[in-house]
Amino acid sequence: MKYNSIVLIKQVPDTKNITGEAMHEDGTVNRSALPAIFNPDDLNALEMALSLREKFGGTVKVITMGPPFAAEVLRESLYRGADEVIHLSDRRFAAADTLATAYTLSKAIKKIGEYNIIFCGRQAIDGDTAQVGPQVAAKLDIPQVTFVDKIEQIDDNSITVKRSIENGYEIIQTKLPVLLTVMGTANEPRYPSCKLVMKYKKARSAAEIKAESENNKDSNINFNETINKLKKKNLLIQTWDADNIGLDASECGAQGSPTWVAKISSVQLESKEIKNIESNYNSIKELISELISDHILG
Amino acid sequence: MENKGEVWIISEQDKGKLAEISIELVSKGRELADRLKTSLGSVVLGDNIKHIPEELFKYGCDTVYLAEHPDLKYYTVLTYTNVIYKLAKEKNPDIILFGATTTGRDLAPRLASILPAGLTADCTDLRIDDYSDPRSKKVLKDTLFQIRPAFGGNIIATIVNTWAPPKMATVREGVMKIAPPQNERTGKIININPEFGQKDLALKVIERSKLEKKVNLKNARIIVSGGFGVSSRENFKLIHELAHTLGGEIAGSRAAVDGGFIERDHQVGQTGTTVRPKLYIACGISGAVQHRAGMSESNKIIAINADKDAPIFKIAHYGIIGDLNQVIPMMIKAYKEKGKLSL
Structure with a gap:
């Protein structure tokens, strides 16, 4: 059997390498001074999906929710071999907590429709919550296994995985479709392929082009023309906004978020x-x- | 004033033994429930666990919701979610707390998503206070302030939940102090009769392996480390005592390990473990470069040494020149008194 996978990824500030310049005087983090990177555990999730495809066939689709420049991690996914990438980008998604993020992602997954396995990284290094994966699984009403180290066995409708627990492990068996969150120790993520970098380095999402043309008013970027050009070359990364996935503004972003940051201190x-x-x-x-x-x- | 729902602790047990994190949470939960003038409940799931409620009452629970079923013997996310979801919908608790364990961090988000409810991960402190919501301009009376590190531990965020209860949080292990048990304390047991459909049983644990707890210096938030200056294995008890009081791990320099004061798996330094805790207390450690290589990235370093020229003082944030045999007991006493005040 071939397996169709969806990988949920995030672009994050590189919190592992915070230097003095990246801190405001009040002790808060200046996000813009930090390099934006592919969330480390998400690379392991992508790797697990790609190696499954190599073994059994199928497809690997990658989704990220984020501002226009977050499309960079989608290009990096293409460089590593993803079949299709989708950019969820809309100002209405901004300031979402994990619940609003999970709801938005689940609506996008429902729009894609057919899938067997959803892969997520164990957690993102900016918030370290590890919540979005299980929250997406619940919204889709499918089983989840978190902290996965290895797929032991997979067949038409069941999957057996090794899950990491405190000082040990569990072997979990469940049905497909399933959502897995993958540990950073699960595998060694592959490097981008030179061939694919050449092929996709000019790929852009509509959200990115829109942002670029808004930022450089003088450069005369014609939005529609650019989109059409990219489409012809198969280099247009799909952008979905709230309307595309049937979300109301009250269900996403800050409005759809029960939790709220009241204070940040150093x-x-x-x-x-x-x-x-x-x-x-x-x-x-x-x-x-x-x-x-x-x-x-x- | 509206009637507040209960504060709930989702307790964890392994083969009939109540997890330490659950006792920590019950201790904290008692404080929160008193502050909110409500009662403290705990949900505990498993098979043959009739002795667990008694333990929970001792540490401060008023009510224990006891769910016993052969399919609850081992934690699975689907069966546990089923039971707690139904119970939460029926009883409307104000707050639900989970340990930030591989169980709590699997279960809490799934439950939060279907309730739906706000959830904050890996909290290191919880407080009750009023909050003026800048968005709705409403004042939330007696709401839960959830405090947690974020951005790789570089900042501390205080999170509030602006939706209707329950307010949910997972809490880091080892940060909440365990209250002394009151053996005569008792409470009410409410038996739950779980019912599972095929869908709930679609996920099974087919093997489980858990080793005895090993030394885990890498993830320690606080490390108390002893060196040659501690002078004997006997005297190393001081290091144990300080670590225990502060909720930290114990470690040693190579000199302490070679001297037989402490086992090798506790060694910090170039040939041992590299650590970067929030607080590293170096006691009687001169601070050779090999040792510094393993701990210089600690967020805060306190050095205690009788030799004012010891190199450890060059990288320490706080230096105490003195005899560790006098300084450590003073630290223990000061922390215990301070801890009492902050409650």
Whole structure:
């Protein structure tokens, strides 16, 4: 049997390499100063889908929800061998929490229709929530297995996977279709293929072209002309907005999100100077209080 | 004032043993329930687990919803979601807390998605306060503030849930303090009779392997590390005690390991583990370059050393020049007193 896969990916700020310049003075993170990258675990999800296709045949479709420039991770998916990529981009999607994101993604998946397996990375390195995958599975009413390390066996309607748990593992068997969230340790993601980079480096999503033409008013980019040109060359990445997937503004973005960030604070203290603490009880008590109020000690 | 629903803890048990995270959550849940003037309930699922409610009552639960069924023996996301979903729809709890374990982080989002309800992942603190919502201009009375690190731990975000209850959160293991048990405390058991359709049983655990807990320095938030200056295995008890009080892991320098004060799997440094905890407390460690290589990226470093010229002070954020045998007990005492105050 051939398996049709959908991979859900995200472009994230590279939080693993935050330098001083990427922090605002108030201690918050300046997102725009961080390089935007393919979420690491999502590369493992894509790899699992691609190797399944190599073994059994089928297709690999990739979806990302994000601003215009997030189409970069879709191109990177094409470079690695994805058959089709879809860009969910709409201002109405902005400021979505995990629930609104999952609802939006599930509507896009329903529009695609036919699939056997949905792959997600275990979690994204900006929020580290690991919530969107299970939330999508619930919206689609299909089983989920999280923290997957390996597909042990797969046939027409059942799948057996190895799931990582604290200090051990579980072997889980379930039915298709299923959603899997994949561990960063599951495999070694492949590099982009030179041939595919040459083929797709000029691929653009409609959202990207629109943003480019809005940003460079002088450059005279003709939107429709560019779209048609790309379409002819098979280089147009599909963009779906809320209307395309049948979503109302109240169901996505900030409005569709129950959770809300009330406050952001810093955990870093700027001083690199050593603070000398006297070896007496009052000084030590002050140090402990300071560490508690700085969220260093709980 | 409207009547608040209960605070719920979704307890975890493994082969009839209540998970430590669940006790931590019940302790915190008691505090939240008192603040909200509501009761504390816990849902526990499994097979042959009649002894579990008693444990939960001791730590502060008023009600235990006990779901026993052969198909609940091992956690599966579909059966557990089925039971908790039906119960939550019936009882309308105000808050539902889960451990941020591989179980909680699998179950909570699925449940949040179908309820639907807001969910915050991996919280390190929870508080009750009023919140003025800038979007709706409404003031949410006595709402749950969910505090968690984000952006790879570089910032702390405070999240509120602006929708109708339940407000859901998963909570990191080891951050909530366990309250002393009250052995005479008791409560009400409500038996749940789960019913499963074929769809709920479509996911099965066919094998499960769990090893004894190993040393996990890499993920430790707080590490208390001892060096040659601790001087003996006997005296290393001080390091254990401080780590235990702060909820941290213990570690040692190569000199401490070679001296037989601590086992090799606790070694931090070039030939040991590389760690980057939120707080690293170096006790009696001179700070050779090989040791520094394994811990210099720690978010905050406290160095305690009798030698004022020890290189460890060059990379420490806080330096205490003194005898660790005096300094460590003072730290333990200060933390215990401070902890009491913040409750």
